[in-house]
Amino acid sequence: MAGVTLQGVTKRFGTVTALDHIDIQLRSGELLALLGPSGCGKTTLLRSVAGLEHPDSGAILIGDRDMSAVPTRERPIGMVFQNYALFPNLTIRQNIAFPLEVRKRPASAIRSRVAEMLELCRLETQADRYPNQVSGGQAQRCALGRALAPSPDVLLLDEPLSALDALVRVRLRDEIRRVQQLVKTTALYVTHDQSEAMAIADRVAVMNHGRVEQLASPAELYEEPDTPFAATFVGARNALELPVVSGRVRLGAAFDVSAPGPAQTRALAFFRPEDVVVEDAATAGQPATIDLKVFLGSTTRLHLRTVLDTGSYLYQADVPSRLAQRFEQGDIVSVVVDPAHVRTFPTMIEEET
Amino acid sequence: MTAPAVVTAPSVATSRPAPRRSVASWLLFGAIAVYLLLPMLAVMLYAFATVWQARILPDGYTFDHFATVFTEPRIVAAIARSLVLSFVVTLLDIVIVLPAAYWSRVRNKRIRPLIEVGAAIPFVLPFLVIAFGIDRLVGMVTPSFQNTIWILILGQAAVAFPFLYWSVDGAMSAAGIERLSEAAETCGARPRQIVWRIVIPSIRVGIVTGSILVFATTFGEFSLAQVLVGAGFETLPLWQADALLQTTGRFNDLAATTILSFGLLVVLAAVLVWWGRGQTAQAVPGGGVRVGGR
Numbered sequence: 309m310a311g312v313t314l315q316g317v318t319k320r321f322g323t324v325t326a327l328d329h330i331d332i333q334l335r336s337g338e339l340l341a342l343l344g345p346s347g348c349g350k351t352t353l354l355r356s357v358a359g360l361e362h363p364d365s366g367a368i369l370i371g372d373r374d375m376s377a378v379p380t381r382e383r384p385i386g387m388v389f390q391n392y393a394l395f396p397n398l399t400i401r402q403n404i405a406f407p408l409e410v411r412k413r414p415a416s417a418i419r420s421r422v423a424e425m426l427e428l429c430r431l432e433t434q435a436d437r438y439p440n441q442v443s444g445g446q447a448q449r450c451a452l453g454r455a456l457a458p459s460p461d462v463l464l465l466d467e468p469l470s471a472l473d474a475l476v477r478v479r480l481r482d483e484i485r486r487v488q489q490l491v492k493t494t495a496l497y498v499t500h501d502q503s504e505a506m507a508i509a510d511r512v513a514v515m516n517h518g519r520v521e522q523l524a525s526p527a528e529l530y531e532e533p534d535t536p537f538a539a540t541f542v543g544a545r546n547a548l549e550l551p552v553v554s555g556r557v558r559l560g561a562a563f564d565v566s567a568p569g570p571a572q573t574r575a576l577a578f579f580r581p582e583d584v585v586v587e588d589a590a591t592a593g594q595p596a597t598i599d600l601k602v603f604l605g606s607t608t609r610l611h612l613r614t615v616l617d618t619g620s621y622l623y624q625a626d627v628p629s630r631l632a633q634r635f636e637q638g639d640i641v642s643v644v645v646d647p648a649h650v651r652t653f654p655t656m657i658e659e660e661t
Numbered sequence: 662m663t664a665p666a667v668v669t670a671p672s673v674a675t676s677r678p679a680p681r682r683s684v685a686s687w688l689l690f691g692a693i694a695v696y697l698l699l700p701m702l703a704v705m706l707y708a709f710a711t712v713w714q715a716r717i718l719p720d721g722y723t724f725d726h727f728a729t730v731f732t733e734p735r736i737v738a739a740i741a742r743s744l745v746l747s748f749v750v751t752l753l754d755i756v757i758v759l760p761a762a763y764w765s766r767v768r769n770k771r772i773r774p775l776i777e778v779g780a781a782i783p784f785v786l787p788f789l790v791i792a793f794g795i796d797r798l799v800g801m802v803t804p805s806f807q808n809t810i811w812i813l814i815l816g817q818a819a820v821a822f823p824f825l826y827w828s829v830d831g832a833m834s835a836a837g838i839e840r841l842s843e844a845a846e847t848c849g850a851r852p853r854q855i856v857w858r859i860v861i862p863s864i865r866v867g868i869v870t871g872s873i874l875v876f877a878t879t880f881g882e883f884s885l886a887q888v889l890v891g892a893g894f895e896t897l898p899l900w901q902a903d904a905l906l907q908t909t910g911r912f913n914d915l916a917a918t919t920i921l922s923f924g925l926l927v928v929l930a931a932v933l934v935w936w937g938r939g940q941t942a943q944a945v946p947g948g949g950v951r952v953g954g955r
Contacts, residue, residue: 341690352817359846360843360846360847379844380843380846380847381847381848381849382849383847383853385847386847386848387843387844387847389840389843389844391837393837393838393840393841393843393844394844395841395844395845395858395859395863396836396841396863397859397862397863397865405848406845406850406858407848407849410845410848410849410850410851410854411849454848455847457850458848463849530760636799
């Protein structure tokens with residue numbers, strides 16, 4: 309087992325900087341998710357570790373071995389691609405055997421390793437089918453088996469679930485996690501889906517514009533995002549731009565917190581829908597109108613509107629559905645948010661004052 | 662019975678019971694079949710006819726014309742030359758086009774426009790123009806190569822390669838060859854292993870289809886053969902042209918050679934398609950478990 313060290317990895321495509329001095333240290337056996345919108349550089353970073361892209365500067369180490377002069381085929385990696393990339397002319401069994409055969413392992417070792425992988429990925433009954441004869445989930449499990457067959461130090465996964473149906477996606481996500489923990493391989497997992505990253509990863513690196521905005525455990529990221537981008541990208545959050553009055557940021561009587569820094573006239577306030585407490589209008593709090601009521605199962609999402617003299621503010625609240633029964637669209641309710649659950653940041657565009 | 666529901670467009674609203682083909686579509690199908698098959702049928706009858714002048718059908722039938730074709734040394738030699746030429750040209754195109762197409766997709770996408778323009782030229786310029794162009798160029802640069810079979814082989818390979826290129830390129834695109842190559846690389850495969858174990862097997866159908874087209878084009882090609890070498894290397898089309906111009910008019914023998922070359926191509930195509938169907942034929946969704954390939 310080995311960790312992965314990325315030191316100042318930089319890659320430019322023409323004038324676009326895809327990777328901007330990336331420093332990440334993957335611990336041995338850890339699953340780290342690279343999370344970000346398309347074009348943030350996460351796939352380029354993954355492909356650089358695979359040797360399919362070559363960074364302009366910086367170093368990539370697997371264990372303590374510098375990879376810059378090592379071609380892809382000699383790197384101790386296994387990779388799972390977005391659209392499976394199974395070899396169509398080979399059966400599931402032959403696909404899994406392929407990385408062992410090209411490495412000239414003895415036939416008996418190949419046979420037993422392939423059998424092991426088929427069992428690990430639950431593909432015994434599909435072993436002699438061709439890739440176009442199995443389902444998407446089975447195909448991706450085969451790709452996982454093929455990637456892990458030569459016991460690589462590092463497993464690279466490039467949006468492995470995005471071509472699958474929602475139901476299969478969740479099941480396979482847990483499956484990948486189970487297998488990764490079983491074989492204890494270090495893994496780098498690229499995704500644009502924050503719930504996927506949260507569910508599967510030991511740590512998440514939130515990427516934007518070729519930089520790592522925050523690298524933290526899922527819980528930490530969820531509770532204490534470092535930047536406005538991380539805050540908006542992780543979890544459905546309300547983001548309101550509010551005026552700063554004598555060092556305080558207020559949404560009427562709903563919350564009152566201190567401003568993020570001095571000399572600001574406005575600030576961004578983030579808070580989660582589930583942290584908004586909605587009561588009958590009679591109670592203390594900030595009055596708000598219910599614009600829309602959306603039933604989501606165990607919770608109901610209320611789209612709320614609060615009008616203050618500084619402007620009209622739209623945000624959402626998630627309320628247990630049993631409590632939401634007594635509210636109707638158009639009702640006026642009273643809203644409170646615990647200040648501990650409100651995070652404020654300077655506005656993204658600094659204003660001249 | 663076929664399953665017409667699969668064929669019809671996804672019309673949700675209409676629910677016609679047991680849709681059947683209309684009379685008009687059968688008529689159209691019949692007309693096209695007659696249009697395509699009648700000339701072939703006429704040539705075939707002519708190849709077997711003793712005398713076919715006064716009546717609607719020939720007066721009698723005979724194998725004599727085929728016997729002539731197979732016994733006259735000049736015709737046999739012409740057929741042999743055409744076969745060898747077509748075979749060599751097809752091989753040459755495979756050797757040149759496959760690496761180029763692969764390279765243009767996986768390594769250097771910038772050479773694609775160049776190949777594509779080159780692959781369009783034979784469709785735009787008449788072969789006759791190309792033939793005179795090649796002849797003049799060779800005459801200026803390397804006169805010793807003029808009127809040799811080598812020039813003919815290179816020329817034929819140059820005009821026939823687009824058929825192979827387009828079908829191979831299409832097959833590569835359909836197989837997603839770039840991604841497959843990368844996947845094989847991450848599996849630890851060397852370039853040679855990638856090409857022989859992954860690339861060629863996954864585009865086999867494209868190679869087979871393109872090769873048949875190259876072979877057929879070369880086998881029936883007249884202009885280049887006439888201009889570049891002429892009587893020095895008489896191919897079947899050259900002999901046919903000669904037979905047509907002779908005052909005695911060997912029309913029955915002509916018909917027999919036409920049927921022969923057509924039959925040869927049909928058999929060749931059938932063999933290659935059967936051989937090349939490979940895993941494509943096994944692409945039965947939900948099909949039974951088959952025990953591994955080769």
